[in-house]
Amino acid sequence: MDHEWDDISYLKSGSDRQRQAYDTLQEIGIFDYLADYHPVLAGTIPIHIDLPESDLDIICKMDDISSFRDLIFRLFSGYDDFHEKISGDTFIANFTSNHFRIEIFARPVPVKEQEAYRHMIVEYRLLKLLGESFREAVIKVKSDGMKTEPAFCKVLQIEGNPYRSILELASFSDHELSLMFGDKITNSHA
Numbered sequence: 001m002d003h004e005w006d007d008i009s010y011l012k013s014g015s016d017r018q019r020q021a022y023d024t025l026q027e028i029g030i031f032d033y034l035a036d037y038h039p040v041l042a043g044t045i046p047i048h049i050d051l052p053e054s055d056l057d058i059i060c061k062m063d064d065i066s067s068f069r070d071l072i073f074r075l076f077s078g079y080d081d082f083h084e085k086i087s088g089d090t091f092i093a094n095f096t097s098n099h100f101r102i103e104i105f106a107r108p109v110p111v112k113e114q115e116a117y118r119h120m121i122v123e124y125r126l127l128k129l130l131g132e133s134f135r136e137a138v139i140k141v142k143s144d145g146m147k148t149e150p151a152f153c154k155v156l157q158i159e160g161n162p163y164r165s166i167l168e169l170a171s172f173s174d175h176e177l178s179l180m181f182g183d184k185i186t187n188s189h190a
Contacts, residue, residue, distance in 0.1 A: 005040050005041070005042075005046065005117075005120075005121075006038070006040060008022055008025060008031060008041055009022075010046075011025075011041075011045075011046070014048065015048055017045065017050060018045060018046075018048065020098070020100075021045050021056055021100060023098070024056070024097055024098040024100050024102075025041070025056065027097070027098065028076075028079075028097050028102075030058065030075075030076075030102070030104075031058075033071075033075055034060055034104075037060035037061055037062050037068065037106060038060060038061050038110070038111045039058050039060050039111075040058070040059050040111045040112075040117060041056060041057065041058055042057045042058070042059050042116040042117050042119075042120045043055065043056070043057035043116065043120065043148075044142075044148055045057075046120065046124075047120060047123055047124045047127060048127075048135070049123070049127070049135060049138050049142065049148065051139070051142055051143055053101075055094075055100070055101040055102065055103045056100050056101070056102045056103070057103050057105060057116060058102065058103065058104050058105070059105045059106070059107075059111050059114050059116050059117055060104065060105070060106040060111065061106070061107065061108065061109060061110050061111050061114075062091065062106040062107070062108060063108050065086060065089065065091050065106075065108075068091055068106055069084065069086065069091055072084065072091070072093045072104060073093075076093060076095050076102075076104075077095075079096060079097055079102075080095060080096040080097075081094065081095055081096045081101075082094070082095040083095075089107055089108055090105070090107050091104075091105075091106045091107075092104065092105050092106075115163070115167065118167055118170055119148075119149060119163070119166050119167065121170065122167070122169045123148070123152060123166065125174060125177065126152065126156075126169070126177060126181070128174075129174055129177055129178050129181075129182075130181060130182070134155065137155045138151050138152055138155050141154050141155055147162075149163050149165075149166045150162040152166060153165055153166070156181050
């Protein structure tokens with residue numbers, strides 16, 4: 001992989017929105033506070049397919065949901081729109097800072113094995129392989145109201161469960177992905 005996702009400094013040289021996201025995350029110190037939980041910014045903003053309403057999705061690995069919840073509550077409950085939810089072994093907190101919706105998603109699973117991370121990596125690879133016209137097509141479908149994984153599947157003409165289908169693509173090499181989808185986008189480059 002030619003990208004280090006653990007360090008958000010790549011955002012500093014990105015789009016205006018990526019730079020704003022970097023500034024917001026630095027200002028609230030979230031990556032420093034959560035360093036022991038291996039935080040990674042996932043989702044659409046890192047791979048530049050975000051919409052104006054897109055969240056900053058931070059995924060973490062935690063083993064003790066109670067102590068993680070206490071930490072998050074202590075650090076971020078004072079922010080606008082704070083709320084939290086526990087579902088099984090998963091903790092989710094949401095709040096707003098500098099006009100960004102921030103979601104913290106933590107499970108007792110290594111970050112790089114979590115579906116949100118794996119989806120982002122496959123999507124990043126496809127965006128690099130298939131080029132700007134593909135990125136624009138995905139954003140167009142997303143702006144019409146579709147979630148990210150379904151938008152990728154619609155543009156790539158993939159049938160079935162979009163979340164499972166995107167994960168299945170992770171097992172293919174870049175060359176195989178180019179062969180599979182290069183003809184789906186007119187200005188692709190492999």
